[in-house]
Amino acid sequence: MARALLALAAAGLLLGGCMSSRLEESRHAATGIAEGESVVILARSYHKGKAAEEKLIDCINRRVQSGADRLRVAPQQEFVDALFPWLEPRMAPQSAEALPALLARPGVAERIEARGVRYIVWVDGNTEKSSGGGSMGCAIGPGGGGCLGVTWWEDDASYKATIWDLQQQSDAGSVNAKVHGTSVIPALIIPLPLIARTQSAACSDMAGQLRHFIAGTDS
Amino acid sequence: MPETANTRQSSIRAVAGRSALLGLVLLLAACAASVEPGQDFPTPLVDRLPLRAALHYPPALLEYTHQEQDSGQRKWTVQLGPVSQRMFDTVFGALFTTASRIDDIAGARQLAPAPDVVIEPTVSAFELSTPALSGTPHFAVWIRYQLELFDAGGAPLLSWPVTGYGQAGTGGMSDEASVERATLLALRDAAATIAVELPRQPRIRAFLDGEPVHDEP
Structure with a gap:
């Protein structure tokens, strides 16, 4: 009996909650990436609004450089340090129109070229809990313990990646990923968590679309 | 037995x-919880000013420690002195042709060649915001430094407040690591401001152009 309940809980974790996602792309210019060229993925400044979570940036970094159509990704911190202070939150250019001025600063273009970075991808947005409810009670006694009830909540993950082409010194376009998820934990003796991993789904969607967008194979 | x-x-x-x-x-x-950021700072990619600087770090800066108790009754100690010193060494080392440390302001006269400017930074304010206080999933740190610049004769050249802000999420990190990260980001923010904005200060521009910059008595 206990084994069956544990297996049910494990299955719940694997199944996850209910999710719906939407992916949108806006292209302003043709893209493509040559052998030896790379991209760098950075979080937008928290000085200007909602900066994406470090965990999400790490996730996109990992997923963009995996799979058959993977891209070369330059290490983000090393790149920001090499261009210090020009990509710090307060100093980073706010639009692609400021790219020529950034690249004209002494040493900046040389350091970018030395790292083979062709595209900067700026990610902003966040994951928020939008609503929730229900109740669950747990008790333990001499004869054993258990829980009874149901609790649920909804998460919204909304992220935007803006792609700047450093070679063309222009805004190549953007990719938007929105994921809505409902997580439920029903409990009849043991809780059965059905968790919607919205941030992870947004990361996966965003990374896949970025690979196609930058390689120019999305259209 | x-x-x-x-x-x-x-x-x-x-x-x-x-x-x-x-x-x-x-x-x-x-x-x-005690936090002492140990990281180094990247060298700013900026043009050097054609000036020699002498740096005086007063004990108030070197020993600066912030202590406070948050709303969850947790006592925080942030050691800011040593990391501030490393930040100023890196920034001024990149901004000036030479940047020598002196033990007191009068010690600048013993340097050969004589410095063009003497810089004395202090911490004038430090604030720590915790998730319990702000209702956000972030720790935030705000630092204000006061930079006093003097010419070779000891006359005041520029009195300049510089602020730095940093925030770090709590996801995947301990509270101490988050506060350390937020402090480091605030220091980087202040360093970036000094590296970019100091050469643009009107009094520094005037000093470089050989114009009089001292206030009338």
Whole structure:
């Protein structure tokens, strides 16, 4: 009996909650990436609004450089340090129109070229809990313990990646990923968590679309 | 020697006493958090000013420690002195043709060649915001430095407040690591401001152009 309940809980974790996602792309210019060229993925400044979570940036970094159509990704911190202070939150250019001025600063273009970075991808947005409810009670006694009830909540993950082409010194376009998820934990003796991993789904969607967008194979 | 009931009782009391003491120490440790950022700073990619600088770090800067108790009764200690010193060494080392440390302002006169400017930074404010206080999932740190610049003769050249802000999420990190990260980001923010904005200060521009910059008495 206990084994069956544990297996049910494990299955719940694997199944996850209910999710719906939407992916949108806006292209302003043709893209493509040559052998030896790379991209760098950075979080937008928290000085200007909602900066994406470090965990999400790490996730996109990992997923963009995996799979058959993977891209070369330059290490983000090393790149920001090499261009210090020009990509710090307060100093980073706010639009692609400021790219020529950034690249004209002494040493900046040389350091970018030395790292083979062709595209900067700026990610902003966040994951928020939008609503929730229900109740669950747990008790333990001499004869054993258990829980009874149901609790649920909804998460919204909304992220935007803006792609700047450093070679063309222009805004190549953007990719938007929105994921809505409902997580439920029903409990009849043991809780059965059905968790919607919205941030992870947004990361996966965003990374896949970025690979196609930058390689120019999305259209 | 055979163990008697009394010695057994004493041993039990000693063990219980030690356990209670250990528990108390662990409890106190859980209620206190100390942060001392240890990272180095990247060298700013900026043009050097054609000036020699002497740097005076007063004890108030070198020993600066911020302490506060947050709303969750946790006592925070942030050691800001050593990391501030490393930040200023890196920034001024990149901004000036030379940047030499002096023990006091008068020591600038003994330097050869003589410095063009003497810089004395201090911390004038430090604020720590915790998730419990802000209702956000971030720790935030705000630092304000006061930079006093003098010419070679000791006359005031520029009095300049510089602020730095940093925030770090709590996801995947301990609270101490988040505060350390937020402090480091605030220091980087201040360093970036100094590296970019100091050469643009009107009084520094005028000084470089050889114009009079001292206030009328």
